[in-house]
Amino acid sequence: MAFYIVKRLLWTVVLMVLISAITFLLFYVLPTADPAALRAGRSPSPETLALIREQLGLDRPLIEQFWSFLRDLFLHFDLGNSFVNNEPVRPTLLDRIPATLFLVFGAAIVWVVVGVTIGIVSAVFRGTIWDRILMGGALLAISAPVYWLGLIGLFLFSEDIGKFGLLPGSGAYQDADGVLGQAHALVMPWIVLSAAFAAVYARLLRANLLETLSEDYIRTARAKGLSERRVVLQHGLRSAGTPIVTVLGLDIGILFGGAILTETVFNIPGVGRYAFEAISRGDLATIQGTTVFLALGVALMSLLVDIIYAFLDPRVRY
Amino acid sequence: MTRSRLRFLLLAMLAISAFAFAACGGDDDEDSASSGTTSNEEAPVADVPEGKRGGKLLELAAGDVDYLDPGHSYYQFGFQTIYAMHKPLYSFSPTDAQKAQPDLADGDPVISPDKKTVTVKLKKGVKYAPPVGREVVAKDVKYAIERFFTINVGGQYTAYFNGIDGAPKENSKEFKTFPGIETPDDYTLVFKLTKPVGVSFAAALVMPVTSPVPEEYAKKFDEKNPSTYNTNVVASGPYMIENNAEGKLTGYVAGKSIKLIRNPNWDPKLDYKPAYLDEIEIRTNASDANVAARQVLSGSKMILDTNPPAQILPRLERQFKDQFTQVASGGYRYFPMNTTLPPFDDVNVRKAVLAIFDREAAVKARGGAFVGDIATHILPPDFPGFEEAGGLETDLDYMKNPRGDAAVAAKYMKAAGFDSGKYEGDEEVFIVTANVDPGKAQAEVAKAQLEKLGFKVRLRTVPQDAVYTEWCQVPSKKVNMCGSAGWFKDFADAESMLVPTFKGAEIRKDGGNNNLGQLNDPAVDKAMDAAALLEGDERNAAWGAIDKQIMGLAPVVPFIWDKTTLIWSKDVVGVGNPYNSLVDLTFTSIK
Numbered sequence: 001m002a003f004y005i006v007k008r009l010l011w012t013v014v015l016m017v018l019i020s021a022i023t024f025l026l027f028y029v030l031p032t033a034d035p036a037a038l039r040a041g042r043s044p045s046p047e048t049l050a051l052i053r054e055q056l057g058l059d060r061p062l063i064e065q066f067w068s069f070l071r072d073l074f075l076h077f078d079l080g081n082s083f084v085n086n087e088p089v090r091p092t093l094l095d096r097i098p099a100t101l102f103l104v105f106g107a108a109i110v111w112v113v114v115g116v117t118i119g120i121v122s123a124v125f126r127g128t129i130w131d132r133i134l135m136g137g138a139l140l141a142i143s144a145p146v147y148w149l150g151l152i153g154l155f156l157f158s159e160d161i162g163k164f165g166l167l168p169g170s171g172a173y174q175d176a177d178g179v180l181g182q183a184h185a186l187v188m189p190w191i192v193l194s195a196a197f198a199a200v201y202a203r204l205l206r207a208n209l210l211e212t213l214s215e216d217y218i219r220t221a222r223a224k225g226l227s228e229r230r231v232v233l234q235h236g237l238r239s240a241g242t243p244i245v246t247v248l249g250l251d252i253g254i255l256f257g258g259a260i261l262t263e264t265v266f267n268i269p270g271v272g273r274y275a276f277e278a279i280s281r282g283d284l285a286t287i288q289g290t291t292v293f294l295a296l297g298v299a300l301m302s303l304l305v306d307i308i309y310a311f312l313d314p315r316v317r318y
Numbered sequence: 319m320t321r322s323r324l325r326f327l328l329l330a331m332l333a334i335s336a337f338a339f340a341a342c343g344g345d346d347d348e349d350s351a352s353s354g355t356t357s358n359e360e361a362p363v364a365d366v367p368e369g370k371r372g373g374k375l376l377e378l379a380a381g382d383v384d385y386l387d388p389g390h391s392y393y394q395f396g397f398q399t400i401y402a403m404h405k406p407l408y409s410f411s412p413t414d415a416q417k418a419q420p421d422l423a424d425g426d427p428v429i430s431p432d433k434k435t436v437t438v439k440l441k442k443g444v445k446y447a448p449p450v451g452r453e454v455v456a457k458d459v460k461y462a463i464e465r466f467f468t469i470n471v472g473g474q475y476t477a478y479f480n481g482i483d484g485a486p487k488e489n490s491k492e493f494k495t496f497p498g499i500e501t502p503d504d505y506t507l508v509f510k511l512t513k514p515v516g517v518s519f520a521a522a523l524v525m526p527v528t529s530p531v532p533e534e535y536a537k538k539f540d541e542k543n544p545s546t547y548n549t550n551v552v553a554s555g556p557y558m559i560e561n562n563a564e565g566k567l568t569g570y571v572a573g574k575s576i577k578l579i580r581n582p583n584w585d586p587k588l589d590y591k592p593a594y595l596d597e598i599e600i601r602t603n604a605s606d607a608n609v610a611a612r613q614v615l616s617g618s619k620m621i622l623d624t625n626p627p628a629q630i631l632p633r634l635e636r637q638f639k640d641q642f643t644q645v646a647s648g649g650y651r652y653f654p655m656n657t658t659l660p661p662f663d664d665v666n667v668r669k670a671v672l673a674i675f676d677r678e679a680a681v682k683a684r685g686g687a688f689v690g691d692i693a694t695h696i697l698p699p700d701f702p703g704f705e706e707a708g709g710l711e712t713d714l715d716y717m718k719n720p721r722g723d724a725a726v727a728a729k730y731m732k733a734a735g736f737d738s739g740k741y742e743g744d745e746e747v748f749i750v751t752a753n754v755d756p757g758k759a760q761a762e763v764a765k766a767q768l769e770k771l772g773f774k775v776r777l778r779t780v781p782q783d784a785v786y787t788e789w790c791q792v793p794s795k796k797v798n799m800c801g802s803a804g805w806f807k808d809f810a811d812a813e814s815m816l817v818p819t820f821k822g823a824e825i826r827k828d829g830g831n832n833n834l835g836q837l838n839d840p841a842v843d844k845a846m847d848a849a850a851l852l853e854g855d856e857r858n859a860a861w862g863a864i865d866k867q868i869m870g871l872a873p874v875v876p877f878i879w880d881k882t883t884l885i886w887s888k889d890v891v892g893v894g895n896p897y898n899s900l901v902d903l904t905f906t907s908i909k
Contacts, residue, residue, distance in 0.1 A: 037787075040472070045830070047488050051469045054491075055543055085385060086544050087572040095571065154609055161612040170609045171378075171601065174575070264605050269574045273603055277381060277573050 008306060012299045017070070019295040024069050027284045028058075079289035084281050089289040092274065097293075099173065100270035103193065103262065104255040106186055111194035111201060112248065116241070118198070119205025124232060126210060135206070138199035150192045150265035157188065171267040186268075193262045197251060201244060208240035215239075242312050249305030256297025366413050367891050369594035369907025375890065377901070378604035378614060379623035382573045386559065387548040388526035389466040392474035394898050395623060397526060399576060399600065402903040403447075403553040404529035407438055407459065407507075410897035411590055412905050415646070415700045416810050418524045419590050422454065422554070424505070427523060433514035433851060438523065440505040445583035447558035449565045450532050454554055456501035458530035465536070466527045468493050470545045475808065478522040483510045493540070517853050521811040524897075530554055535565065556584045556593035556904055576600040578903070594907035614885055615641060619908055621886040621901045631688040631883060641887065645894040646700045647880035649806030649815075650693050651684075653764050654790070654834035654874045656798050660745045661773070666734035667741070668872035673716035674727035675767045677877040683759035684878060692720045693876040696816065696865045700896055703812035706862020714869060727771060740772030750789040751801025753779035761801025764875070768799075777801070792829045793836060800834050804880070810897075812861030813850055820868050821846055835873035842867055 036052040053059045057068065072078035079089035118138065122131045156162050158169025168176070172185035212218065213236050221231050260272035267273075271290055278286035384393035388400050401409055408418040408427075420426065424439045444454040463482070466473030469489045473479075480487050483498025498510040511519060532552060539547035550565045552558075557578040560569030569577030578598040586593065600623075604610040611626035615638050626634075634642045655662035655671065662668050677692050684690070694712040697703045712718060715726050728739030736742050747768050751761030758779055765775045780789060790800035805819050818824055822838030825831055845867060849860035869876075882899035886892035889909045895902035 040474075045488050048469070051489060051491060052472075055469055081544070082572070085382065085572055086546070086548055092572050095574075151606075151609070155612075161609070161616055170606065170613065171604065174601065265609065267601075267604050267606070267609075269603055273605070274573060276605065277603070281381070 004310075005303075005307060008303050012303055015299050016292075016296060017074075019299075020070060020073055020292060021066070023288050023291050023295075024066055027288050028062075028065065028069075073292065079292065080285040082278075082283050082286050084278075084283040084286075089286050092286075093271065093289050093293060096269060096271045096274045099268050100256065100259070100263070100272065102182060103186060103189055103259060103268060103270060104252055106183070107190045107193040107197070107255075107259070107262075108248065108252055110190050111197035112244075114194065115198035115201030116205055116237075116244070118202035119209060120232065120237065122202065122206040123209035123213065124228075126206075135203065138202050141195040141199035142203075144195065146192060146196065146259075146261045147265060149195060150189075150262060153188050153192055154265065170265065173266065173268045189262050189266045189268060192265075193259050201247070204247065205240060205244055208243060209236055212236045212240040238312065242309060245308055245312060246305055249301040249308075250298065253298035253301030254294070256294055256301070366411075366893050366905055369592060369891050369905070370909065371594050371907070372596050373594075373908030374597040374599065374619065375595050375903070375906065375908065376620045377598065377600040377623060377903075378610040378620060379600055379602045380605050380607055380610070382602040383576070385548050386551050386567070386570065386576075387471065387545065388529040388551075389462060389471045389473050389531065390545075390548060391526055394900060397898045398623075398900045398903065399559075399578070400526045400529070401555070401898075402578060402598070403551075403555045403557045403559065403581070404526065405444060405454070405554045405589070406526055407440075407523045407528040409524055410810070410895065412893050412895040412897075412902045415648070415896035416702055418521075418810070421589070422459070422528070422530065423523075427520040429516040429520055429853070433516035434511045436509040436511070436516050436520050436523075438507045438509075440507065441588050442505055443585060444554060444588050445585070446530075446532060447553040447581040447583055448561070449563055450535050450552045451583060452532070453504075454530045455504040456507045457504075458532055459507055459528055460496075460499040460501055461533040461536070462529060462531040463499060463527060464496055465493065465531060465540050465545075468540065468545075470540055470543050471547070472544060473527060475525065475527075478519070478525060478808070479527070481511045481513055481515050481519055483512050514851060517857065518811060518813050518850060521809050521814070524809045553581050555581065556586075556589060556591055557581055557598065574601075574603055576602060591904035592907075593904045595903070598903055611885060614887055616887075618887050618889050621890060621892055621906065622884070624900065625689075625883050626885050628685045628688075631685070634883070634885065638885070638888075641890075641892075642883055642885045643892060643894045644688075644881045644883050645896045645899050646698060647690070647806060647882050647899045648698055648701055648810070648896065649804055649880055650696055650698050650876050651690075651760075651802075651804040651878045651880065652693075652696075652874040652876040653680075654800050654803055655872075656796070656834075656836055657838070657871075657873050658793075658836045659796060659798060661741060661743060661747065662798060664734045665871060666730045669716045670727045670730035670734065670771060671768065672714075672872050672875055673719075673730060674722045674724060674770050675875050675877070676722040676763065677720045677875070679721075679766075680760050680763045680877040683763050684756040688881070688883065690878040690880040693879045694720075695869050696820075696874075696876055697812055697862065698807075698879040701807065701812065701815070702810055702858045703861040703865060706859045707865035708862075712869075713866075716872070717869065722767065722770075724770070731771065738772075742772065746774045746776050747798045748796065749775060749777045749799045749801045750785060750795075750797045751777065751779055752782040752785050754782060757782065757785070757802030760877075764799065764801060787829075790834050791826075791831045793825070793827050793831055803834055803874075805832075806880075812858065812865070813846070816861060816864055816868070817846055817850075820873065837868070837871060837873040839871055842871070 036049050036056060036058055040048055040052050057065060077090060081088050118134050122134045125131050154161060154169050157164055157166045159165040160169045167188045168185040173182055176182045176185040218231060218235060221235050260276050263270045263272040264276060275290040383396040383399055385391040385396055388404050391400055405422040407423040409421040411419045422440055422444060424441045428437045440456055446452060446454060463479060465471045467476055467486055467489055469491055472489060476488055479485060482496050484496035500508040535552060536547050539545055539550050549567050552565060558581040559567045560577045560579050561567050580596060607627045611622055611630050614620040614622045655668050657663055681692055694717050695707050697707045731739045749761055749765060751757050761777060765777050768775050785802060789795050789797050808814055818832045820833060820837050822843050825833045825836050825838060845864050849864060852860050884892060884894045884901050891907045891909055893902045893905035
């Protein structure tokens with residue numbers, strides 16, 4: 001197992017170099033935009049553009065630029081400066097990460113608990129009214145866009161602009177004091193962000209569980225006189241839940257890049273908002289920084305998932 | 319393009335500046351030195367409500383400022399903060415949109431008879447905020463302007479100031495001192511200009527770059543590439559951004575918030591700004607305007623950065639009468655017609671287009687009457703030269719009916735040689751516009767108007783950022799009509815509005831061209847050269863007449879004079895400043 005983890009870590013490094021190379025190509029080589037023009041402001045003269053290219057080192061050979069980029073990224077985790085306001089990207093990104101992690105992991109707990117519970121109940125009570133209500137609700141949750149759900153939540157339940165002021169609204173996270181205050185401010189964002197995920201997980205788990213519960217070894221377990229609860233939770237769920245772990249890892253990894261819509265509606269200063277602002281203002285250095293961070297998140301979560309997988313499913317051996 | 323950027327849409331590159339003028343019409347020279355303002359004795363003066371001192375205001379904004387460095391910012395929202403924390407030589411009070419008030423300056427600028435020297439006296443006793451704390455002197459303004467030209471600082475409107483003797487045309491790599499800025503004593507600045515452009519130069523002294531920068535403090539930041547003064551900026555106005563003992567801004571978190579507190583060294587006796595508020599927090603990540611606008615209207619002690627979303631506008635009159643104001647944006651939007659290419663190379667065809675054009679429909683496409691008035695010419699309301707150009711009225715038959723007039727259009731088409739009253743040629747009209755609304759919607763209106771006259775129209779939609787830089791501003795692309803153009807003021811002087819967009823000598827064939835219609839009329843150019851030397855009422859009359867002269871050549875379809883709607887909470891006394899169409903933080907107060 002240790003060899004496997006080391007091997008995967010090395011592959012993760014290779015993957016990061018590849019992603020960095022692609023990011024560099026996208027932003028600096030392919031004609032998507034001219035960083036110098038973005039830095040220069042409105043309608044600069046050719047002379048000003050040339051000076052800025054020199055200032056940014058864009059007049060150097062590409063390979064030299066790529067090497068500097070890699071060196072700064074891997075040795076110093078230096079993501080350069082924003083083209084819009086000259087601010088270094090790294091500290092701003094690091095400042096945004098806690099909010100995103102808090103939002104994502106909190107929501108993940110909600111969607112796993114709710115999704116798994118609903119999945120189990122639906123599978124166990126297959127074909128009953130409960131199954132139909134829960135799966136119908138799941139379909140609704142999947143169909144509701146996060147942005148819409150967020151606005152509806154705010155207009156109905158937020159303390160400032162809602163009809164029934166129950167929960168902190170947009171911007172509350174920034175005003176909150178301490179972890180408990182922040183958690184309170186995140187209750188509505190967690191619910192909104194987790195709704196669709198919980199629904200997907202519930203449907204996925206229900207399908208897997210129904211298939212598992214018809215397996216021979218489950219029949220054997222029941223024949224041995226094990227309680228239904230033990231059959232479902234200990235034998236059925238362990239097998240049916242492994243795909244959930246894979247999906248969960250990837251979902252969390254992707255959300256590291258920011259739950260852009262949720263962060264936007266609820267005005268949470270996370271990585272997603274940072275990326276959104278950078279995209280809307282064409283700030284390539286920042287887009288690049290958030291892209292690399294997202295890639296790192298996905299790569300690390302994939303690694304973690306593979307390791308957990310091995311523990312969960314005894315059939316998997318590396 | 320962001321909401322705020324819309325205001326400065328084509329402001330682009332003032333390479334077209336007012337300073338490229340050849341001096342003709344010298345017989346207008348005056349005999350003695352004069353005050354360099356574009357004031358008009360009949361200029362409108364607004365009432366501003368008295369406020370109560372104290373309190374904290376929260377501003378919700380969709381995005382961050384561009385820069386806090388007064389030498390680098392060139393963005394409406396950045397200016398709002400900068401004018402609250404700096405003292406440029408002159409600035410605009412919300413009470414008067416046309417005459418700049420002396421801010422750091424002590425009195426109006428004095429322009430020499432030959433228009434090549436501008437002298438400005440400074441107030442005594444103005445002090446910097448901590449950690450600098452010393453008195454502001456003339457050499458600080460000299461340094462501020464000189465550093466502005468370095469690539470490290472990256473000043474973006476160098477064309478307004480490159481008429482100073484010794485100043486480079488564009489940003490340069492090295493810091494240079496300019497012999498053209500003299501400081502004979504601590505309270506006197508003398509600008510020596512290479513051309514007789516003193517009047518327009520004096521008008522440009524309201525720009526943030528004229529805010530003082532202490533060289534001994536800022537030099538170490540400015541030597542970095544790029545300058546880091548932006549996050550170590552030192553204030554001279556009523557407010558400062560919270561900082562530490564070294565001057566590092568602790569109250570600025572990029573993309574998140576700006577915390578303005580009182581500058582303890584600010585002397586209210588030396589400022590026309592009342593600065594009622596004790597503290598202002600600007601939250602720069604309230605990107606959902608719908609939510610933010612509702613929070614402001616139903617909340618307490620809040621303002622919104624700019625226009626609320628269109629769906630909220632109609633509710634303001636009904637539900638929130640005392641919680642909003644509308645200010646003229648000081649600009650106009652228009653459809654330029656390429657006068658060098660058929661079919662718009664014929665003035666009668668252009669007049670027919672103006673006649674048929676349903677400008678009301680174009681305004682509706684942008685959001686309706688709430689977003690602005692239907693334009694009848696170029697210079698906007700509350701702007702020098704507006705009344706002289708006809709005010710809200712027009713004498714031109716092809717501009718009289720805002721919903722279009724088919725009979726008048728047919729008359730001009732016949733005059734152009736099309737006996738049927740409609741276009742009979744083969745030329746296709748090529749329109750380029752943004753791929754998002756409102757640019758897209760308004761261009762579709764233009765297409766429909768042209769089709770009424772029998773033109774075949776090809777409408778190409780491109781990303782907003784490419785509309786100008788890749789198409790409309792590049793004459794070689796042979797665009798017949800630009801579908802979403804606008805021009806907005808930097809300061810209250812008609813020259814800066816009309817020269818870049820209509821002077822033939824300013825056409826740039828190699829790109830970056832702002833004379834989108836490529837109007838090249840020697841009589842217009844000559845009138846502009848003459849008007850550039852005038853001052854006061856004479857100047858406004860001359861530029862008003864030039865507006866009429868241009869409209870007589872019909873190179874553009876002006877259709878809206880923008881207005882900005884500003885909102886605040888019920889316990890806020892909000893004051894909008896027409897200079898940058900935002901809430902003036904130094905005049906706004908809590909009830």
